[in-house]
Amino acid sequence: MRNQIEFIVHGKYGLFTDPVTRIGGEKFTYQIPTYQALKGITESIYWKPTITWYIDEVRVMNPIQTEVKAMRPTKYQSEENDLMYYTYLRNPVYQVRAHFEFNENRPDLAYDRNENKHHNIAKRSVERGGRRDIYLGTRECQGYVEACTFGEGEGFYDQYGEISFGQMFHGFTYPDEGDGKSFQARLCVPVMKDGIIQFTRPEECEIIRTIHEEPMKSFEKGKNFTSVDEEYEMIFEEVDK
Structure with missing residues (x-):
């Protein structure tokens, strides 16, 4: 597929939180990463409001294992600490x-729709491990990105057959990526076949x-947006002064 990138992401721990388990303050991870989490990782590699990333598929390389940790988060109502148990994925x-x-x-950014430019920048960003910090679900789960060829190497579930994970949180649809006026949440039923999950498109x-209803933000040059060339000109003007 055109405009496609392939990478491997790994870390010591992962926490792709099930929203249902947050009610009591404790966190319990899904068995697999959500579409939204992988999209966030991809956007940390490279993103601009001109483009929207779509996750085509993910391959689970290591066995799904969890580890429970006792945490002491700060209470919002007081300065005391509380005792919580968080369940993490181990070595994802x-x-x-x-x-x-x-x-x-984003018709206001139509001038930036250079397919070749964005694709080349995205591939270079993958090779350099991403432009921003990578997290596997939550901030305490640091992740690392490397370029790879999808399907290469041996995975734990290569000949495992089919596994359904039931209904899961898929992701959020923000106004600028949906109908332009509403913030939505999506659910899906992902199925893993021999270690590979092919995600449903958001729509x-x-x-x-x-x-809730929330209008999308528009970008207008000279009001709330400046081009890179304009920013460089402003910097040079300050240097000259």
Whole structure:
């Protein structure tokens, strides 16, 4: 597929939180990363509002194992600490294949729709481990990105057959990537076949719920947006002074 990148992301721990388990303050991880978590990792590698990343598939390389840790988070109501148990994924490793499409809700950025430019920058960013810090679900789970060829190497679930993980949180649809006026949450039922999960596109999810109405933000040159060339000119003007 055009505009596609492939990378492997790994870390010591991962925590892809099930929202249902947050009610009591404790966190319990899903068995696999959510679509939204992988999209966030991909955006940390390279992103601009001109493009939207889509996760095509993920390959689970290591066995799914969990580890429980006792944590002492600070209470919001007082200065005291509380005792919580967080359940993490241990030694998660995933191969990811993703591609980008231009965001049609951003006609104000149409001048930046250079397919070749964004694809080359994204591939270089993968080779350098991403532009921003990588996290496997939550901030305490530091991750690392490396370039790879999707499907290469031996995975634990290569000949494992089919596994359904039941209904899971898929991701959020923000106004600028959806209908332009609502913030939505999506649910899906991911199925892993021989270690590979092919994700449903956001608009094709089984359950989509509107959380609240929120108009998208527009970018206008000279008001709330400046181009890179304009920023360089401002810097040079300050240096000259």
